[in-house]
Amino acid sequence: MRFDESLAAFVAALLPILNKETLETGWIIRDASGRLAFIADKALSADERSQAAIAVKTSLGEYCRESGCVFDNEQPGIQSVIESARVFTETINNVAVRLIDRRIVGQDWLIEPAPGWQPPAPARWVFASLKGGVGRSTALAVAATELARQGRKVLAVDLDLEAPGLGTLLIEESDKPKYGVLDWYVEQGIGSIPEEENNEFLGDMVAPSPFGRGKGLIDVVPAIGRISDDYPGNVLAKLARAYLDLPQEVGQSLGFLDRTQKLIDELASRRQYDAVLVDARAGLNESTAAAILGLGADVLLFGVDTPQTFAGYRYLLAHLKKFIKPDDDDWWLRLRMVHAKASPDERRKQGFRDKAYRIFSESLYQDRPILDNDDNPLLSGISEPIYTQMFDVDSREAPHYAWPILDDSNYAEFDPLAERVQMDEGFYGRTFAGLVEGIGELIEFRENTSE
Template identity: 35%
Template structure:
């Protein structure tokens, strides 16, 4: 057995790449494709035909050097090998490796038992659908759900009809912020479970959405509706929660015989929900962290993503992992999903020194992991001072009034002069991203 200090999950790929160049040449490496299977074992598919004797010798060497970290079917495969055509047609990543002290770009296919939605190509915004704003965070407790609720109130006051969707299935909270004991019969959890049991009809869909009981239509011209994570049936029968949750985050049989992924189910659900009424915008509360269900709102909805962060090491470390992965996903030149990413500095201190320190740390993370290193007009890269850049954060200031905020118990939190002190800058930035600023200014000028 090889020692983990010499060979491990992270080191196997560069080790195997160097063996390929040593045994053949660089063109063999850069024209072929690496495959990592569900257990993490590697193999390499060469586009050129390789003599059986050469293949046998290489596979023996790779097994000696890399042990069980390479495929039991052989580390080296070629155009005559089973599965070659499937590999050619698979979605691929481009990775940069250091091989023999030089940088080389290689193609990579990643097979997974779990987390497959993170490999899905980012979805473009749906034509004719309302814009979607997704609230993401690495950790809970950063005020993400509270910010979503406050923004929905501000949008309502601006005359916008808003649909909120709570995808934080393991820690649902939006329902408590918006309903005073009047949740809809069903929620997102039920929709996903029923998808495998015959689906949800158009006639049943209204039972998944309710209007907030806290929005005074005399104050707010727009409506705020919610599709909660859990509905009244689950609230009344809490023993069913875990049973439903264990069945919600799975692929289900599709009409074509191929499974319908979680990312496809959630995309369909939100498109259908947003078509039940006239909505100007959809706000989605995503699950914190890097779980499977988090992939759906980030890359599966064609949404604008707000990444909430505080000035804490876990925020920077978590986003370093997330952005490093996202940087490998394909980009459609006609709709670059990366331009729809924005960071939010949550619970920000008022001092300029604290804000600049956060800006510096965030820029280091984003520039190291998300921006392209090359220069040029078509390169995704921004200078430190560019206010339109993903790393230029929206700001929400710390406010003790919004610690454990409960508008059901404290209606004053719904007053604009209360929430604007902490959230005013953030609300302005969100309106600008959604393209609503000019409409609001025009409406105000007409009174």
């Protein structure tokens, strides 16, 4: 028995003894090590519990909890476990089970996506990728510069704590703020920032970028502040403490996602910004969950045209599928693929879109019914609904339809503070046109539809 097989085997072992209704109205708990237990939402007879426990132990071996794997609602302490848990519904062998997935790390990936931003709140954009080196931070810097050129006020925040770079791209060394995002997580975690000093501390995290001068502005919050340059030996020690959950009430904690929501909300409220751009850490770690799920942002998923890109995003989208509900706000429509280092060849761009379409179709794109319509002779008199895919491969509004950023040797070594021409509109216009036009059009669309 292996992890990937255990849940289906668990359901199959219980189904003949407890029946489908009992399984669908109860809960399956998977503990931090991966072992499984079932809680029925009714009293079970001693015979039912005994038979079920034997069946599960025989089938699952080590994946059955040693302290017991079948309980009912009369077990002491069960209600408190259920009430404090995040529950997902998964269909296994045609049984819709309710799963409580308990984790020591990765808890933030279990939190449902936050409601999306809407005007008059500032636009929020997360720049995310599975791997570094795809030009994600470069693209954010260019997008911030273009929005400022259009007269918008932009806040750029570096959440890539372990590979910081946004500050060095957008802030003069002489303007670097005293603190960075890393300092806020550490000091906020230990409780050393009194409420009355919070705004001052936030102010000491923000610096202006020279690329915002003119019509608009760019404020930058780097991951690493000046104090870390003075004490470089403490950076790794601070990283070890930045991701810790903070104890709250009994049995509760404040996770990294909750803390990140608080940070971005407080930074964004200090000024009347038009857009907040967030550089997320590469990969599928805890801090990435905070940016993708917690900020209510449009999420740009950067990738180059390699098998690793689509394999990794397939894992991410398969997880995000757990959050889709019939009555949700279609949060997944806020995702958008970005084809980094793209060839100008249209066939290569189409190939990227084809691959992206396949992984979105198997996870997030839902079939929608075509309703019976007497005016349509093809549908008239048909009693069963006909379903069609929500998007096709060439639907430009769909998340898989990637915005291209062309491969350009002029941006292979990106150092705009030394090479100011890299931030000139005439220089970056062709390379980043797909990105900056896409962002601008979506912001304008949201603003117009909210009036």
